[in-house]
Amino acid sequence: MLLHKIEEVRKHVKNWKKQGLSIGLVPTMGALHAGHLSLIKKAVEKCDKVVVSVFVNPIQFCPGEDLDKYPRTLEADNKLCEEANADIVFAPSPSEMYGEGQMHTNDFLTYVIPPFFYTNKLCGKSRVGHFDGVCTVVNKLFNIVQPDFAFFGQKDAQQLIIIKKMVKDLNIPIEIIPCPIVRENSGLALSSRNKYLSEEDKTYALALSKILNNIKSCYKKGITDVNALKETAYAFLNEHHELEYLEFMNENDLEAVTTATDNTRVFIACKVGGVRLIDNLLLGE
């Protein structure tokens, strides 16, 4: 069932709660791919009722980013959700979420701001304010849907860690379920932004997962010095790659490490053909 209004969703949620049914939320920006579908599948298995939100959240895009050209495919998304047995697809308009006028700015909107220690690194460094927008909209969706469980992909690992931190810090009564990255056979992590890639760029994009897998192999062979592990990346990069970061951090608190352990997550961001791609991997997995 496709709903656009907050009050309509609340009505169903209230009814479900009265019946004692458990609720799962899968927050997305649409342009659904097999990665999202794995989240929805997990939610359907675990919960009595499942809400998939489809909302390209303007306040998490920075100036100059791809807000306007971000793929919007609501009809197809809705069909996929129905086939996956989601109960509600919630696709609000920006004004339904934020009202009219200047509501997007910090001057006139209450924001949920994750801690600086978690946002001044990795994607947060180039995407200033991005995670403020993410936490604010996720908090809103949590309050609208009041789920028992919310499902997030490991693909956006920094986002997942920040959301978990928000839930802990604000005592939000929701359990966050992390879901593993879904990849093409080639190893390329699925992303809605892959649609921007030319066929040629797609082959260059494989560098990200290759770099991560190679680092993991080296780690399994006993190399734990992060600088040494970082150096193994350059063999996979050429003039088609614009590396933004390759970082080793503690899985739980995003503290940078100099010696890799099983709890170390390796994060990479790299532009290929002008498209910004990210990937990551836990060394202990």
Place this chain on the structure above:
Amino acid sequence: MLLHKIEEVRKHVKNWKKQGLSIGLVPTMGALHAGHLSLIKKAVEKCDKVVVSVFVNPIQFCPGEDLDKYPRTLEADNKLCEEANADIVFAPSPSEMYGEGQMHTNDFLTYVIPPFFYTNKLCGKSRVGHFDGVCTVVNKLFNIVQPDFAFFGQKDAQQLIIIKKMVKDLNIPIEIIPCPIVRENSGLALSSRNKYLSEEDKTYALALSKILNNIKSCYKKGITDVNALKETAYAFLNEHHELEYLEFMNENDLEAVTTATDNTRVFIACKVGGVRLIDNLLLGE
């Protein structure tokens, strides 16, 4: 029943929800007086179950403020709450709410930040970060208690307006119930900080309510020019008063006005004997 642990409160809340009972929350910093009791009374009338939180929230005090000497009278508070038929008094420790270590700072804690337009004025001007701390702790209490209704006094009118704005902006499924200011017969608005006042200072403190009432009389007689109304205040002030602000603002959005209407709220803050006091009044009431 006096509880100190979040998980204990959650257990009762879960049980109440299962029974379909409505829950009211009265957030306080303790040192309860008749003003708080009027909130608790209203909550007990309106809700099946009532939680009073007693927590001197460190993150809403600014450097140099009275965090350490703020009155703490938990035993008496608990007795008053029991007599008023509150079901739970929730009195967590700072570490129960924020964990150990550096958790209070923006570097390591997720904050809920109300909009700048609402906080860069009145008490927010001198108490930088105060309302960030208020919104963050209230959000946490909302998530712990999950009330249907939450009760706030009009005494802290800016706080009430900011909380209402937070609830709207973040789609929090809670109804905010404003409760009128309770005053001594003298007109002095009740406040936990009145305990700091000497008997002599208490008479000087009456200037606040006198100024407000006089402004209201003038308004009722037809004076609507805010500058003219402000000038009537000086007759009540002497060397014992350190006026911080006297402001006229729209009741709903804290927009400063130059012409008073029934929707105009008049806000005053003034130090008497080193004690910072606030009061306010709606002209249309």
